[in-house]
Amino acid sequence: MHRPLHNCCFAATYLAALILTLFTANAPRTVAFSFGGANSYYLYTFRTADQIQVLDAMQAAGFRTLRISIAAQGENQTGSNNYGVPDVEHPVGMYDDRILTMIDDLITRAFQRGIKLIITLHDRYSLGCWGNNAYVDKYNIPTTNACGYGGVEDNDLNAFYNNANAAADMDRRFTHIISHRHPGFSNRPWSAIPEAILGFDIQNEGQAHQRNGNIPNPNWICERAKKLKPQLSSGMLVLTGAGADVWDSVLSQHFACSSIDVVCVHSYMADDWSSKLPPVIQAAKQDGKRIIVEGFGATGWGSKAAGLQKQIDVFQNLGVPWMVWQVVKPNNYDNYEVFTDDTDSWSVLSSAARAAPGLGGAFVWPEFTGGSTKHPPPPKAAGKRPPPPKVASKRPPPPKVTSKPPPPTNNKCAKCNIPLCRGGCKCDNNCDCRPGLGGATCDKCNLPQDQGGCVVVLPLGIRLVWVVLQLNLGISAKQGSF
Incomplete structure (x- = not known):
């Protein structure tokens, strides 16, 4: 049973963690900086000892952020011996807060280690693509077992993303989640715990993997952000949750939306970053947004560490925060999971995370350092505003690997x-x-x-x-x- 933490030990830990959260080494209050973080999307379902081991490793490695996703989780995913838990609503509008209570414990433990959470409010892949949640049943969403592998035509989401009732249901879901009160933080709602929660992703890889690269409703993320942002306290961010690739992560509608703070970018095409990321940074600065590379990774025996290093070098040189997919126990060389037993890959991640704050950054992050949200000015250029990032009008064929592993049943x-x-x-x-x-x-x-x-x-x-x-x-x- 979860109990409020209000004894003297927690008070001391709370104060120490708060100081660590407010001040970052080598990052003065008014100077842009960067940071490293990790996805561990179902870490809240880990058994206590395993969860603490992962968090301790992240703290020692210098990670500043941890991203999780609110969705039904099967037990023993990727061999992790985790508990299973249902989604927060089933059916739509009927809420089951067991998953939120599990996340309460994770929030506390991460905060004690100076790690802030990014909480993803919904997962696109629960909409009939690898997973089927309550929205699939209510809105008769066609499903596929081959999401990202040629089966996208079977999972047409055009009707869902353009349905006003579905949008209202999703907004109510978001409100319910962020209104959940954490007993260890003076019973405040999640929407008012900026010292422990960096912000909320609207949806993980929203509208990804659609026929011919179609984006059913380019304004959908912004529309949800407009409802969400007024409910959050100062210092808490609204993040997009990205697409499945660079091009569908950086829709012009995201940059034009006043309620979006951070445009997140995902890609597992390692060679794309050096050419595609610089114009995205330029566009973000022009529109007063910030960028996080929120999903990337590498696989392979003997090549995983080098693959991670190659990508992180680009991020560090550009001063962009990054979050690897994903830190879980145990490590898996043949997929994206990474942990300390892969000593080469872990050394790459920890060295980079510890170095990131001292390398300078493309953006300021007052949520960590205090100060203004004003970003460094973009380079001066004569004439017209620089063009937006060049992206293909149609989505290229999806890669054979994706950012979400197959369900545990497979x-x-x-x-x-x-x-x-x-x-x-x-x-x-x-x-x-x-x-x-x-x-x-x-x-x-x-x-x-x-x-x-x-x-x-x-x-x-x-x-x-x-x-x-x-x-x-x-x-x-x-x-x-x-």
Whole structure:
């Protein structure tokens, strides 16, 4: 049961964390700076010890932000041994606050470590694309099991994003979430805890993966922001939640919307950043917005660390905050999950996160440093305003990898801890088991059953009978096991 934290120990921790939140090393109050952070979209469902281990690692690495998403979560995702939890509403308009209470605990623990949360209020991928939430049922949204892999034509969201009733339902969802009161912060609503929550994403990768790159309603994010922004206290940000790529993250409607503070950018095309990000930064400064690279990552045995380094170098040189996808336990070389057991990748992330505040930045972040929100002026140019970022009129074919893993029901690693002789899998590229554990974890064929293996240990009496048979009948026991 969650209880208010009001004893002297928490008071001391609260004061220390508040000081850390208000002042960033090497980042004077009026000087732009940058920072590193991470996605860990279902960390609130982790068992307490695992959650604390992840947060402690993030704190030690110098991460300043943590992004989570409010959506139904299955248990044991990516081998993490997490709890399952339903979405905050089912059906639409009927609220179940269990997920919010779990997030309360995460908010407290992150704050104690000087880490601010970005809370994503809804996940586009719950709309019939990998996941089906209450909105799918109410608004008869067509679904697909191949989202991002050629099945986008089956998940047409044009009607949903242009339905005024659906929009009103979503606004009520947002209001319910941000009105949730945190017992550890004087029972204040989430909308009034700027020391612990940096801001709220409208939707994770909203309107992504639609037919021919169609954006059903380019104003949808801004319309939601206009309803959300007046409900937030000073110092709390409204963030877009990005698209699935650079081009659909930086819609002109986002830059023109007065209720949007931060335009978030996602992409998993590592080679695109150096050419596509500079004009986005220029457009943001011109319109008084800020940019966070809120989703990027790398995969692969032997190449993950280098892939992360290559992208982060671009972000650091441009002074743009970044948030890697994603920090969870355990690490998975074959996908985007990363943790401390991948020492090379973790070294890249931690070194960069610790260095970021001292490298200067493209934007100021008074939510961390205090001071004005005024950004450094853009370079002076004669004549007309610089053109907006160049993006294709149609979305390019989606990459074979996406920013959201398949649901746990498709996770072949469910048999990772089952011995090979029982149909399990090896601890290699095709399994989520942590490297280094090897046969000690997965191949238990030489262990007795009471230790998780396959060897049948017969009762003593039967073994004696078997020995007698061997002696009298000469039966070979080469194929048997005691």
